[in-house]
Amino acid sequence: MYQETEHVQCLIIGSGPAGYTAAIYAARADLKPVLYTGIVPGGQLTQTTDVENFPGYPDGIMGPVMMEDFRKQAERFGTQIRFGYATSVDFSSTPHKVVIDEVRTITADTVIIATGATAKWLGLPSEQKYNGFGVSACAVCDGFFFKGLEVAIVGAGDTAAEEATYLAKLCSKVHMLVRRDEFRASKAMKFRVLNTPNIEIHYNTVTEEIVGDGLNVTGIRVLNNQTQEEKIIPVAGFFVAIGHKPNTDIFKGWLDMDETGYLITKSDSTQTNIEGVFACGDAQDHLFRQAVTAAGTGCMAALEAERYLAAKEFEQTV
Secondary structure (H helix, E strand, O other): OOOEEEEEEEEEEOOOHHHHHHHHHHHHOOOOOEEEOOOOOOHHHHHOOEEOOOOOOOOOEEHHHHHHHHHHHHHHOOOEEEOOOEEEEEOOOOOEEEEEOOOEEEEEEEEEEOOOEEEOOOOOHHHHHOEOOOEEOOHHHHHHHHOOOEEEEEOOOHHHHHHHHHHHOOOOEEEEEOOOOOOOOOHHHHHHHHOOOOEEEEOOEEEEEEEEOOOOEEEEEEEEOOOOOEEEEEOOEEEEOOOEEEOOHHHOOOOOEOOOOOEOOOOOOOEOOOOOEEEOHHHOOOOOOOHHHHHHHHHHHHHHHHHHHHHHHHHHHO
């Protein structure tokens, strides 16, 4: 039995660009939002270095600094920001119930889910060592830093193919590492890759180690899993494109989601299949996965939550 219980108008789960933007709009609408940060306050951007493509920062900004700005702005309008992790939910009735850290139950008239997604990594120690210093899981975010340089990308699906062709427009050469002897990508994406002259495909190739000078990536040591031949490919950047995992496990059985766990919302909306529960950011966006698009859907979720509550209040007075 959970001993602590509290009721709020608007509960926000997650503290990336989507969660904090939702908090700013919800607070300005006098919904008195309570936001729980999750295990990583600030989300994925706190684990990146320079952010160059978010509007309003002409000289770029460090990811952790930007998220601190988001937090301060949300707090300035009255959001209660708390460190805590949602461990279970019960959406069978209203108000909705969310358990935090297995000890505190929050009942909420509206819930905004902004739990984000986590990039899948290869699991190499050198991969984490150079994460943010030549290693990235987002070509659109970080490709600009490698303009005119050689890079490598690992993956064989549509995302890897799309990011490889994106990098090919910026970089002098893209080495695409494919573990098997064929792509998993669609025919259209495969055709684009094969017809991009500065993409070199390395089939049957796995990454053994990311090589660097202690500060930045200088190459990758790869292994041909058929011939067992090892070699080092000199590159300045290494992109991992083997997918993301949305942080939505606790909503299974309650909310509609696709086969990989991304929450499904109604067309042109952040509304889930449960009335009063909204989803925004990378937890429901498997296509764009950008800070600015996450912030946009966070805004949408807060506006929809406010309109939902206003409609409920009107119904009660009629």
